[in-house]
Amino acid sequence: MRSWLLALLTLLAACAGPSPNEVPLGYVAPAAFGRTLTLTQQITVVAMGESRSFEAVVAIDPERIDLAALAMGRRMIAVHLDAGGLREDRSPLVPEAVSGARILRDLQLAYWPREALAAALPAGWSVEEGAHSRDVLLNGATILHIEYSGEPRWRGRTTLEHRRFGYRLTIDSEEA
Structure with a gap:
């Protein structure tokens, strides 16, 4: 199990390192989402020819966002965003390059x-949308490039x- 967790974390680190190609998005206020919602998600990351999956739970309300990333049933990262800013709690197994803030x-x-x-x-920078897609340019x-399988966009499958x-x-999402 430990080797599987380390492989997942290495893959996440590979796609999470700092770069001038980073989308320079500050944290958008939770209230801007426009509703209260809790999602359970299965997230699969494909990078460097490798594929790994993890679970996430995301709770959004007008005051805050809470995100927990789980691997093999263990919480690896917890992120909390509110008016006081962003706080991240991480397992010691998570490499520094893996960022809950980036997720x-x-x-x-x-x-x-x-x-x-x-x-x-x-x-x-700009954002363009189609009926079932979004591009950040x-x-x-x-x-x-983001594609959605349904409406509302967070329901079903999203590919980023x-x-x-x-x-x-x-990202396969279901409302909790």
Whole structure:
């Protein structure tokens, strides 16, 4: 089990390292989501030819966001965002390069309203949407491509492809 956890954490670290290609999104206010919601998720990360999965629970209300990432039934990362800022609690098994804040950022890029994201991004960055997709662009070039299987967008399968970092998240969500 320990070797499986270390393999998962190494894969997550590979797609989580700092880079000038990072989408410079600050934390978007929980209230901007527009509703109270709790999701259970199965997240599969594909990077460097490897695929690993973990579970997550995300609770959103107008005052805060709580996210817990679990591997093999063990909590590896807990993230809390409210008016006081972001707090992250992590297992000692989690490499420094793995960021719960980055997981939260990807979830916000996938699920928060386009208008809230566009307002939080600096000049040169934009968000475009189709019926079942969203693109986050830098000077017209797609950095993130997101596809949705249903409505509302957080229900069912979401696929997020980071074209510059070379990773893909497949997120299967259910309302709890």
